Structures are given as structure tokens and as C-alpha cells.
Amino acid sequence: MDHTNIPRTVPRKSATFDDYTLSEIRRAAATGLYDIRGAGTKRKLPHLDDLLFLGASISRYPLEGYREKCGTNVVLGGRFAKKPIEIRIPITIAGMSFGSLSAQAKEALGRGASAVGTSTTTGDGGMTAEERGHSSTLVYQYLPSRYGMNPDDLRKADAIEVVIGQGAKPGGGGMLLGQKISPRVAAMRTLPQGIDQRSACRHPDWTGPDDLEIKIQELREITDWEKPIYVKVGAARPYYDTALAVKAGADVVVLDGMQGGTAATQEVFIEHVGIPLLAAIRPAVQALQDLGMHRKVQLIVSGGIRNGADVAKCLALGADAVSIGTAALVALGDNDPALAADYAALGTVPGAYDDWQDGRDPAGITTQDPALATRLDPEKAGRRLANYLSVLALEAQTIARACGKSHVHNLEPEDLVSLTIEAAAMARVPLAGTDWIPGAGRY
Amino acid sequence: MTPSPHCIDLATATVRELNQRLHHLTADGDPGIWRVLNPAGGHAIAVGLNAPVTVEIDGHVGYYCAGMNKSASVRINGNAGVGVAENMMSGLVHVRGDASQAAGATAHGGLLVIDGNASARCGISMKGIDIVVKGSIGHMSAFMGQAGTLTVLGDAGEALGDSLYEARLFVRGSVASLGADCVEKEMRDEHRAVLHARLEAAGLAGEVDVSEFRRYGSARGLYHFHVDNVY
Ligand SMILES: Cc1cc2nc3c(=O)[nH]c(=O)nc-3n(C[C@H](O)[C@H](O)[C@H](O)COP(=O)(O)O)c2cc1C
Numbered sequence: 001m002d003h004t005n006i007p008r009t010v011p012r013k014s015a016t017f018d019d020y021t022l023s024e025i026r027r028a029a030a031t032g033l034y035d036i037r038g039a040g041t042k043r044k045l046p047h048l049d050d051l052l053f054l055g056a057s058i059s060r061y062p063l064e065g066y067r068e069k070c071g072t073n074v075v076l077g078g079r080f081a082k083k084p085i086e087i088r089i090p091i092t093i094a095g096m097s098f099g100s101l102s103a104q105a106k107e108a109l110g111r112g113a114s115a116v117g118t119s120t121t122t123g124d125g126g127m128t129a130e131e132r133g134h135s136s137t138l139v140y141q142y143l144p145s146r147y148g149m150n151p152d153d154l155r156k157a158d159a160i161e162v163v164i165g166q167g168a169k170p171g172g173g174g175m176l177l178g179q180k181i182s183p184r185v186a187a188m189r190t191l192p193q194g195i196d197q198r199s200a201c202r203h204p205d206w207t208g209p210d211d212l213e214i215k216i217q218e219l220r221e222i223t224d225w226e227k228p229i230y231v232k233v234g235a236a237r238p239y240y241d242t243a244l245a246v247k248a249g250a251d252v253v254v255l256d257g258m259q260g261g262t263a264a265t266q267e268v269f270i271e272h273v274g275i276p277l278l279a280a281i282r283p284a285v286q287a288l289q290d291l292g293m294h295r296k297v298q299l300i301v302s303g304g305i306r307n308g309a310d311v312a313k314c315l316a317l318g319a320d321a322v323s324i325g326t327a328a329l330v331a332l333g334d335n336d337p338a339l340a341a342d343y344a345a346l347g348t349v350p351g352a353y354d355d356w357q358d359g360r361d362p363a364g365i366t367t368q369d370p371a372l373a374t375r376l377d378p379e380k381a382g383r384r385l386a387n388y389l390s391v392l393a394l395e396a397q398t399i400a401r402a403c404g405k406s407h408v409h410n411l412e413p414e415d416l417v418s419l420t421i422e423a424a425a426m427a428r429v430p431l432a433g434t435d436w437i438p439g440a441g442r443y
Numbered sequence: 444m445t446p447s448p449h450c451i452d453l454a455t456a457t458v459r460e461l462n463q464r465l466h467h468l469t470a471d472g473d474p475g476i477w478r479v480l481n482p483a484g485g486h487a488i489a490v491g492l493n494a495p496v497t498v499e500i501d502g503h504v505g506y507y508c509a510g511m512n513k514s515a516s517v518r519i520n521g522n523a524g525v526g527v528a529e530n531m532m533s534g535l536v537h538v539r540g541d542a543s544q545a546a547g548a549t550a551h552g553g554l555l556v557i558d559g560n561a562s563a564r565c566g567i568s569m570k571g572i573d574i575v576v577k578g579s580i581g582h583m584s585a586f587m588g589q590a591g592t593l594t595v596l597g598d599a600g601e602a603l604g605d606s607l608y609e610a611r612l613f614v615r616g617s618v619a620s621l622g623a624d625c626v627e628k629e630m631r632d633e634h635r636a637v638l639h640a641r642l643e644a645a646g647l648a649g650e651v652d653v654s655e656f657r658r659y660g661s662a663r664g665l666y667h668f669h670v671d672n673v674y
Pocket of ligand 1: 096100101122123141163165166232256261262302303304324325326327366
């Protein structure tokens with residue numbers, strides 16, 4: 001055999017040990033510490049893209065785009081609260097802490113949301129005067145850490161959100177690294193400046209659903225039963241968590257899928273704990289229906305919502321509204337290609353920047369560095385967010401009208417089919433072109 | 444005792460009515476002294492108070508009595524359930540009997556005095572409150588305590604001060620064990636002065652000798668994420 005002429009196979013990289021995996025092994029070997037980053041899951045997961053709307057046909061009658069009325073308003077908290085809140089579009093801004101975000105970013109979120117008549121949410125670390133001032137409707141988070149928690153802000157809030165978990169890290173607490181513990185953040189959290197701060201993963205003064213019921217009663221008593229009380233859970237056991245939240249007296253359940261963003265969490269947590277939003281909505285809706293509470297207790301879902309189609313799909317699956325974090329930050333200016341040179345200096349590229357824990361955000365959003373933070377103009381960024389939120393609502397309306405609905409809440413699972421068998425099973429809608437719902441009748 | 448206009452009997456009134464009336468009191472004018480009868484272990488009694496009122500509760504209370512208290516003085520002539528004075532901002536809460544778990548949890552200020560014992564997680568995530576327990580406290584007390592003082596005349600259970608930040612702990616009796624990153628620290632004059640002031644505020648001046656106490660605090664070893672700090 002002529003050994004000089006044997007054709008060689010091309011170099012082949014492992015699908016299992018891909019470049020990212022190899023680099024992570026090297027990073028871990030060098031440091032001995034897990035990787036901490038911001039943002040949500042990066043690997044491909046079953047998601048809302050796997051669903052399609054059917055639109056109208058001979059048997060379904062569409063509404064005229066632009067002209068015929070298609071409502072988008074949502075009332076939240078009518079179950080027990082004396083003062084339920086009404087938002088004009090079914091899209092809210094998720095809780096993101098001052099600390100993880102700059103004061104300018106929080107102000108921009110408030111401006112953008114208020115301009116289109118929707119709510120913003122505080123986060124771990126308390127309420128700032130700026131965000132209260134710029135948010136017409138502000139939801140105040142009640143977290144395990146209770147950083148900055150006080151009765152005056154509680155009374156100033158329009159609603160209260162008891163946070164039990166987040167989609168990015170169900171079962172995990174929070175962290176804010178020392179670079180972001182500025183004097184103001186430290187004072188608001190009663191912590192020494194510059195330390196790596198941990199937020200507790202469990203509430204300090206209650207355990208389990210029976211205690212939660214009493215805790216909610218206390219919060220209602222303190223605020224004279226005026227404010228809607230939300231309970232936020234990471235998507236893990238959505239049927240039971242929703243049922244237990246309802247039992248504990250929630251007005252609103254917030255369900256955050258595993259794709260949901262975070263300011264800082266271990267990579268292993270972000271990518272491997274919790275279930276995708278697509279798989280979580282139907283069990284939660286089922287729980288509400290089984291209890292006769294669908295549309296009485298509202299369901300807000302989040303985790304990877306990007307466009308009006310995502311919004312419409314969540315509503316069709318039975319949610320009352322959605323919530324956005326990452327997309328809102330992008331609308332403000334996060335990961336902007338115009339900042340490519342700054343990202344290069346940080347060893348990354350626009351679109352991949354996820355070191356939100358690090359405080360060196362060139363867009364001035366996930367930072368406490370005064371020089372970086374002033375790069376974000378809250379008015380302009382707020383306008384971009386308002387524009388983006390309007391587009392989400394318009395897109396959702398476009399789809400709803402095509403399906404013949406005079407309110408986005410009239411969208412229903414029957415308007416949907418799925419592209420993949422797994423999505424059909426998770427969302428409990430038929431595989432396109434068939435009447436097959438894998439596992440139907442056997443949840 | 445003769446019922447006065449400032450007496451609310453929870454055998455006939457609801458907790459809602461009680462709290463609503465207390466919330467209507469303001470700092471101007473004299474909010475006076477209020478008596479609460481027959482609390483019968485009810486939850487969320489006298490929560491969210493926001494005026495310098497004095498509330499005397501005759502009997503045992505359930506969860507979260509005097510939660511988020513600001514300015515008021517609340518005395519419980521009985522035992523208290525979970526989370527008494529949780530997240531208190533200022534004022535005084537005095538439990539004449541024993542307290543259950545998470546007494547004074549996350550509280551930012553004010554003084555909590557417990558004449559009897561306190562159960563587990565006393566002062567968990569405390570953020571500036573002063574707590575004085577005349578009896579003993581249960582396990583995991585002052586967990587993640589950030590600021591304030593916890594003074595215990597009796598003993599402390601396991602894992603005292605686990606993951607402690609800057610809260611200061613004074614224990615006269617034994618400590619079953621210290622939690623992660625909690626260490627015994629030298630008791631200097633400045634600390635004796637702090638302790639003395641707390642004992643005085645709790646009405647124990649002259650009754651208890653500060654030199655019998657030991658001081659515990661954070662080793663501050665967990666303040667930065669590092670491979671050697673992982674538990
Ligand atoms: C920068 C940042 C900070 C966050 N901070 C909090 C927080 O303080 N409390 C909380 O409940 N969730 C927090 N979250 C999660 C969001 O509330 C929300 O669940 C998530 O962003 C939704 O998913 P999405 O980012 O894909 O839209 C944070 C998310 C981000 C991106």
C-alpha cells in the first residue's frame with residue numbers, strides 16, 4: 001500500500017466536547033471556582049418558536065387590522081385587593097434590582113413603561129426614589145433578603161410581589177459582586193461596601209405554603225388590603241406551585257421559565273435547573289382552571305419573551321400577561337453593536353456580552369460605575385423601550401385580529417399548532433397538520 | 444379590668460378592625476394606650492403601626508405580631524408566634540413570655556425584648572435591630588445578621604451567627620456551636636459599653652454583669668467568593 005497517498009479525514013471536533021465546553025474546563029481548572037454570569041440560558045431549548053398560529057380560514061372570521069378594536073388592557077389583583085391595577089398592554093417590566101442595574105437604567109425602565117401604560121418592578125435591594133418617581137405603576141418585590149424592605153415603601157407601592165424563585169435559578173439565592181456594591185447600594189442593603197454579597201435563597205420567617213398564607217395575610221394587614229399581592233416562582237413544578245400560591249391567597253401568580261435572565265448566577269444553574277417556559281404555562285393554567293380561578297387570579301409569565309408573537313402565544317396558552325427583563329435591557333441599549341470596540345476590550349462581542357455581574361457594562365446599564373452609568377440617557381433609552389413595548393403590543397394585536405379576536409385574551413390554545421412533537425406535548429397543542437397531542441388526557 | 448374606649452376585644456372585633464383603627468392613629472396628637480384582649484393566638488396582630496402608640500396585648504399571639512413596627516411600643520403579655528417584630532424599623536416590642544422562630548427577623552431598628560426563651564433563627568437577617576433575650580435562643584440564630592445587636596442572657600443553640608455580616612452577638616451562657624464564619628471576638632471596653640447600653644434599654648441595668656458575656660462576630664472570611672470559602 002502506498003502510505004503517502006492515504007486520504008486523511010478532516011479534523012473533527014467533538015459535539016460533546018465542543019469549544020465552549022473545552023474552554024470552560026480550562027477556566028475551571030485554572031480558577032477552582034464556578035463560572036458566574038448574567039443573562040439567561042444560551043443553549044437551544046424547546047421554546048415558543050416551536051408554535052404557530054393558524055389564523056382565520058373558512059370556519060374562522062378575522063378582524064380588520066388597525067381598524068377593528070382589539071383590546072390589550074389587563075386588570076391585575078381583583079381577587080382580594082381593594083385597589084387592583086390596570087395596565088394598558090399585557091406586557092410588564094420584570095423585577096430587576098437597583099444594584100444589578102444603574103439608577104439611570106431603572107429610571108429608563110420607569111419612563112418607558114409608564115409611557116405605554118404598564119408597570120415596572122423593583123428588585124432585590126429595595127425601591128429607589130427615582131424609580132418610584134418615574135413609574136406610574138410600580139410593583140415592590142418582597143424577597144428573601146429583605147434588603148431595603150420597609151413599610152413606607154410598601155405603602156408607596158402599587159402592588160407587592162412575594163418572590164419565591166426565579167426561572168434562571170429556582171432554589172438559588174442572589175449574588176451581587178463587590179464591584180457593584182457602591183456606597184449607595186451598600187447603604188440601601190445595610191452591607192459593608194465592596195463585599196461579594198449573597199441574598200438568601202429562602203425567606204427568613206416562613207417555610208411552606210401554610211406559612212406563606214399567613215405571611216400574605218400580614219402584608220395585606222400592613223397595607224390595609226389595598227394592594228394586589230403577586231407570588232413569583234421559577235418554573236419547576238408549575239402545577240403545584242400555582243395551586244399553592246392560589247391557596248396561600250395570591251392575587252397574581254408570576255411564573256418565570258428557565259430561559260429567564262438574571263443579573264448574576266452560576267452558569268450551571270442557569271443552564272440546568274428549572275423547565276422551559278413552553279412546558280410551564282399549561283400546567284399553571286391547568287391548576288388555575290382546576291381551582292376555578294383562571295382569569296380570577298391572573299397569571300404573568302416570563303423567560304425569553306422577545307416579540308409580539310411570543311406575547312400572543314403565551315396569552316393563547318392561558319396567561320394574562322407577560323413580563324420581560326432581557327429584552328427590555330436590549331431595548332435600552334444592552335449589547336449594542338455600536339459598542340463593538342468596548343466589548344472587544346472586555347474580550348467579547350456584541351450579542352455575547354453576559355458579564356452583567358461584573359459592573360463594567362459599556363452600555364451603562366448593568367453597572368454602578370458613575371462614569372459608565374452616565375453613558376445611558378434615561379430619556380432616550382426610555383423612549384426606545386416605549387417604542388419596543390408598543391411594537392410588542394401591536395404585533396400581539398395583529399395576530400389576535402388574524403385569529404378573529406376582539407381582545408388579546410380571547411386567544412386560546414385552539415389557535416395554535418406545534419412544529420415539533422416535544423412542543424406539542426409541552427404546550428398541549430396538536431402537531432401541525434395532525435390532531436395528535438402527545439400525552440393528551442394524561443397529564 | 445374595665446374596657447376603655449381604647450380597648451379592643453378580639454373575641455368580638457376582627458384583627459382587620461384592630462389594625463385599621465391603629466393605622467388611623469397619627470404621630471400628631473396623643474395616640475394613647477391601647478389594650479387588646481383575647482388575641483387567642485391570632486396572626487398579624489398590631490402590624491404596620493406607624494405612630495408612637497402604646498399597645499398592650501393580653502394573651503398569646505400568633506405569627507408576625509408587631510410586624511414592620513415603626514415608632515409604636517407593643518407589649519405582649521403572653522407568648523409570641525413566628526416572626527414577632529419581623530422587619531421592625533423603630534419602637535419597642537416586649538414579649539413577656541417565650542417567642543417562637545425568627546423573632547426580630549430582618550428588622551432594621553428598634554428594640555425587641557423577650558423575657559423568656561426564643562426559638563430557632565432569632566434575629567435572622569437582622570439589619571440594625573437590638574434584641575435582648577433573657578432566656579436562651581435556638582439554632583441558626585442571627586443567620587446572615589447584617590447589623591444590630593443580639594444579647595442573650597442564657598444559652599445559644601447550634602450554628603450561632605452562621606454566614607454573619609456585621610451584627611454583634613453577646614451571649615452570657617454557653618454556645619452549642621458557631622456557624623460558618625462566626626468567631627468569638629475579644630470583649631473590649633467599647634463592646635462592654637455597647638452591651639451595657641442595650642441591657643439598660645431592656646431595663647436590666649445593674650441586674651446583669653457585662654463581664655459575664657462573650658462576644659461573637661463575623662470572621663469576614665466569606666466576604667469574597669473564593670475557592671477556599673466554599674462550604
Ligand atoms: C439584570 C437582571 C436583574 C434581575 N433581578 C431580579 C430581581 O431582583 N428579582 C427577581 O425576582 N428577578 C430578577 N431578575 C429576573 C427577572 O425578574 C425576570 O424573571 C427575567 O428577566 C425574565 O426573563 P427574560 O430576561 O428572558 O425576559 C433579574 C433579571 C435581570 C436580567
